[in-house]
Amino acid sequence: MIEEIRIRDLGVITESTLPLGPGLSVVSGETGAGKTMVVTAVGLLLGNRADAGAVRSGAKSASAEATLALPAGHAALARALEAGAEIDEYDGGAQLILARTVGADGRSRAHVGGRSAPIGVLGELGESLVVVHGQSDQIRLKSAAAQREALDKFAAEAERGFGTRQAAYTDLYRRWQQARAELDALRTSSRERLREAESLTQALAEIDDADPQPGEDEALKAESLKLANVEGLRLAAQTAHEALIAEDYSESPDATTLVDEARRQLDSVADSDAELADTAKRVAEVGYLLADIARDLAGYIASLDSEGPDRLAEIEDRRGVLAVLVRKYAPSIDEVLAWADASRHRLDELSDDSGRIESLAAEVDAAETSLDALGAELTRDRRAAAAKLSKRVSDELAALAMPDAKLVIEIAPAGRGPHGADDITFLLRPHAGAAPRPLGKGASGGELSRVMLAIEVVLAAVDPVPTFVFDEVDSGVGGKAAVEIGRRLAMLAKHVQVLVVTHLPQVAAFADQHIVVTKHPVSKGAGFTSSDVRLLEPEERVVELARMLAGQEDSATAQAHARELLADARTPST
Template identity: 60%
Template sequence: MLQEISISNLGVITQATLPLGPGLTVVTGETGAGKTMVITAVALLLGRRADAGAVRSGAKHALAEAVVHLDPDHPVLEAASQAGAFIEPADGHSELLLTRSLSAQGRSKATIGGRSAPVGLLGELGADLVAVHGQSDQIRLKESGAQRDALDRFAGDGFSRTLSRYQRTYRQWREATRQLASLKQDSRDRMREAENLRLALDEIDSLDPQPGEDEQLREAATKLGNVESLRSAAAQARGVLDSEDFESPGITTLIETARGVLAQAGSDDPALQSFADRAAELGILASELSSDISGYLADLDEEGPERLAQIEVRRAELGKLLRKYAPSIDEVLSWAQSSRSRLDELGGDDTRIAELEEQSSTLGDEVASLAADLTKARTRAAKMLAKRVSEELTALAMPDARLVVEVNELDEPGAYGQDTIAMLLAPHAGAAPRPLGKGASGGELSRVMLAIEVVLAAVDPVPTFVFDEVDQGVGGKAAVAIGERLAMLARHVQVIVVTHLPQVAAYADRHIRVIKNSDAGAQSGKGFTASDVLALDEGERVRELARMLAGQEESDTAQAHAEELLADAQQLVDSLASTPVGK
């Protein structure tokens, strides 16, 4: 529970310390005195969104600090310890210090047990420490989600475990379904890709191109396209080599003549014999060259226009491949090789789709089964919650009111099951139940919310409840009834109430008053007020209740009425004395 809250420079409060403890603590004060800053401080300590406008005018920053006492095995302490917090052992409990600072520029810092921590961690811990209820929570109670949360809390730990299992399975099912849909969508694209690859490879395979074939055909086409000039050049060259004209003999004849002359004189000089040998070699080379040219001419005669036509047809076929796939045949063949590997990869989709279809079907069946379990549990809990809340409403001066909790099935499962929850209120006998958002006044919503919290506190309590003027819109007997139920709730948990009703304040175990001090602003010359926070003794409580009753705290009549309220409240408190107070 919250043992103490300290506030600095928050709103109109310059410096204040609120001593708290078990049971019911009420905070009262005139309008504008700064009562709401107590709730703002608690909200900051719970990690709620910080508003720089809450920093006191002229101050650089505001600070909220809380001392929390918890049982040594409380889960909050384990989470805080993991974050490096220092936890102070005390008499039968452990003490944890929470702080939140807020600069006038809007920057916010948090510490848990003396160690800096993310503000989000304060929110996580705060959810298990304090439940804050105010007018905004009444509005939230009109929403189906908030009503579902209330019912699920009432359904207990067994339901919570089933819900956790359902949500885990639901996430797995959604992920498997998403992957399956994505893969099927991709599969259509991949199937088109595979079909295109198969068509391309079939086209390439049908032509069976060979490495370098495009260059070879280009050279052959160039050759055959110039066959006459090639034949003329070859014939002239062969004539130069082999001419038998006496007046213009060919090279081979001249070389042979030179060799013979050198060989005849070679017997007289070895050098000439060497020249003769070399001339013989030249003759052989010239003869071979002449023979090769003759063969070339013979081939030209065989490769005529028909061969050129065949080559051009082949080049045209290969040209289609070059235009579609790559600029050369060698690159076309390389593309084909990589495409065959890609085609093999694309062939594995069918197996993965089959696996995901089976997984999605299995998880879907489990989701449906768990959703049905949640529906059954919610339906049972809804009847019991409606019955108990209706009983509480009777005690809250709504004797003919009846709460109805409907569990309706959705078309599709969602993150919380396949149900939608609707809380309806029949405020009077014979009245048809209507949704809380339509058929309930602010005062009725206040009592419905209080009734729900009283019922939930017995099955799923947090250590501390904070109510911010949830008694707004009620008075008379209803106000007394709210005070009684808050006192009963305070037997189980710590309750802190900001109230303007003396009928509620009379039931307090501890009464704190926020007092506006206008003189502080005048003396400072800065034109703003300040507030003091005081813990009241019995005499001061009487005067404060008298002020709340009649606006005249010194009036004997008002004080007598206040004393009567306190006496009546004390009778109820005494009757509850045997009930252990929650910590």
């Protein structure tokens, strides 16, 4: 709900704060005092179009700011966080601040949770936070989707099992859509899929004929490099081998001979010094290691002699075969093998098209039969709920000085949709003999506000929005009808927060909070009127109601009448 609204330089209001609470809050004041600026401020905070003409004369800009208290998990909080808002959280809820500034040049800025945001974000948040019913404001139930949703929420309470059937229909519809989409895709792309299968078959045959092995391309590359440089490798290996073990006729001592001589010298004195004995052992180990290396080099030289030009030609031929695969299918042989595995799986899928098409077609047919049956049950429930909703709203309209008005809910056949097979339309028959017309057409602003009040009162328990704002709801009525309007606003306020701009004391008497807009005389040289807004104390309410009743706030008779209105408003209706 809205905890507080702050207004600055909007219309005739210089700077004011409206403290709001739960229940019913009314705003009253003399004609021209600026009562409608409260509704204008709310509209700005809901993302309505900004009007530079609403900026107070002489001011550079106007602003409206609201502090809202919302329960944890409310959809508006998630959207505000997406917009970068900073939100104050507390046990069980959170506080969100919305702000809007309108410059005298027509430029407008919005802030959500202290962060700048597009104006459209305010509109998105407003859809789940506040509903305004007034002279030119949009009707909450103007769209077919909103009307269907409202009727369904009412039906969920009025018709046993409707919610379960609706959930089952929605789930089945989703699965039917998925199956039908897959079936359509299979049927429309059969030629493409056939060509894809043929292409994969040829590619896999080529890969299977080549029979590449994991890592084979890299192994052959290394072997090819070795054979291409065989003479250099042989010379280096032979030179190293001779340095380790020289031929008998060599004049230069080899490494193994020198190491063996060193070992013999150390062994000759090993008994005299343990340290040299250990060193002799280590030198002996070096000798063994050098002998092993020499044998390995000899074997390496022998292998070079066995791998000649024929092997090199064979390797290059094989590399050529693998290069074709790499060029066509993947950057390396390992990736070619991975691509082949994935393609075999895809080929299996493509080969099973005919069986899958038959299975999906049967699934789609069965789902359509079930959808039609469930849809018929939903239609039956909706017709029953529509009759109840229409009667209850029409009864409310009779009490609101529209005795011949009737809410007509049309349910027409439609194709299968995500919520059933019905087109739902809310219509208003303003008086007997008149043709029903869509909501918002054929009714004055005051009549439309009363129609929406009647609907909201009936729907309040099943389709609540945190805050409702009504302007002109009491236009053109008085007496008993005005009392009934006030009573129904109070009924609605048991479920949600309600803010009403009114000029009728019968309505204001039902308020939980009474706010008055006071017009100040024009200051000399100022050239314009200014107003302020304040919350009335109990005795001040009596004075304001007396003014609203007779224009004589100091009249004892008027005040007595005002006290009587307040007492009657607190008395439960029978």
